[in-house]
Amino acid sequence: MGVNMLARRKCSVEILKAVVMRVAVISLAFAVPYVTAGRQLSEGRSLPFGVCYWRQGSLINNISTGATEDLEHCRFEVRDPEFLNLLGSSPKFVEFVKTSAHEGAVWYPDKNELYFSSEKFTGLNGDPRTDLKKVNLQTGAVTVLSTPIEDVPNGMVLDNDGNLLVCQQGSENKLGFIQRINLKTGKKTVVADNWFGVPFNSPNDAVVTRDGSIWFTDPDYGFVQGFRSAPKVNNQVYRISVSGVVDAVADGFTKPNGLAFSPDEKRFYVADTGFLIGNPGQYDYSRPHSITVFDVSADGFLRNRRLFASVGVYDGSAPGLGIPDGIKVDTEERVYAGTVDGVQVFAKSGKPLGLIRQPSVANMGFAGKDLDILYILNETTISYVKLKAKAAGLKYASMF
Known part of the structure; x- marks a missing residue:
């Protein structure tokens, strides 16, 4: 959300900030393995129902830390892919x-x-x-x-x-x-x-x-x-x-x-x-x-x-x-x-x-x-x- 707001600004300085922010977000995605948009892993496996990812937030940029989905639908929160092996294919x-x-x-x-x-x-x-x-x-x-x-x-x-x-x-x-x-x-x-x-x-x-x-x-x-x-x-x-x-x-x-x-x-x-x-x-x-x-x-x-x-x-x-x-x-x-x-x-x-x-x-x-x-x-x-x-x-x- 923060990236989109910055990108809409016309000032060249703000555009530069948006670019920097986008690079930071891309770097963060690579820093947390398998975190992708939606519920699909890069290796082709789907996340089981009730399982979501954790993300690192930012206080300065107002990005919340925690589950990538509504907590109502997230009983199991993954910080590392090894956790998926512990949960199995359909944890309840x-x-x-x-x-x-x-x-x-x-x-x-x-x-x-x-x-x-x-x-x-x-x-x-x-x-x-x-x-x-x-x-x-x-x-x-x-x-x-x-x-x-x-x-x-x-x-x-x-x-x-x-x-x-x-x-x-x-x-x-x-x-x-x-x-x-x-x-x-x-x-x-x-x-x-x-x-x-x-x-x-x-x-x-x-x-x-x-x-x-x-x-x-x-x-x-x-x-x-x-x-x-x-x-x-x-x-x-x-x-x-x-x-x-x-x-x-x-x-x-x-x-x-x-x-x-x-x-x-x-x-x-x-x-x-x-x-x-x-x-x-x-x-x-x-x-x-x-x-x-x-x-x-x-x-x-x-x-x-x-x-x-x-x-x-x-x-x-x-x-x-x-x-x-x-x-x-x-x-x-x-x-x-x-x-x-x-x-x-x-x-x-x-x-x-x-x-x-x-x-x-x-x-x-x-x-x-x-x-x-x-x-x-x-x-x-x-x-x-x-x-x-x-x-x-x-x-x-x-x-x-």
């Missing part, structure tokens, strides 16, 4: 069930159930509450499990024996801890609740390695959101050995959040949601909105910390930046991050591939016998999309 986004769904998205293959936690709300006594829930993936029936109100469950993961490990954030009356729930018997045990006698801040999300170690993040969200006392230690990442010993393995984060390992467990990814101070609408632009990656040494400790991806918003219009929350990894070491605009997908190199558009995604998880169905939680809905990918790091689920 399905809104599965309406329910308060915030964290977790853990598949229990024995009963084809997905476990998750609700948004935090206020109970009858004014205490903070988060329900631990499950949904039957065959029928869509949602069940609220009986968990103590003061625990405030958040992220979770299956251990290698099929038990559910839950990050319990705690409250003013109860410390935060990592809980193990035997899904066959219902028995609950405390795995760990302190580091050198210091209570955890608010255990947030967890992952389990092949040797049975439990890794989890511990930001101070309980304090900044008003349901925990002031922290006594900085926001660290911890590892619990199979014998129950707790070690701090990484710090230097503002709000460590989602975490995941590469398929070979040689690299470790951690999301930092420090940009979001605590409550929705409170931001600090000087704080992180990124994913960090470490190398894992032979003794299980971390080294060579570096930036994997700084996360923004695809259409440039959200009140803030990407704020990566839960993260997952597939067998090709693509990294999936829940963000305010959906699920952003990155290549192993950190290159952005594309976006599965859905507002306010906190976490997601793979399910199904081929571990290729991505279930997405966005506070009010559980949705899913079948991908040309397979989840990594789900030892128990991989046995089925």
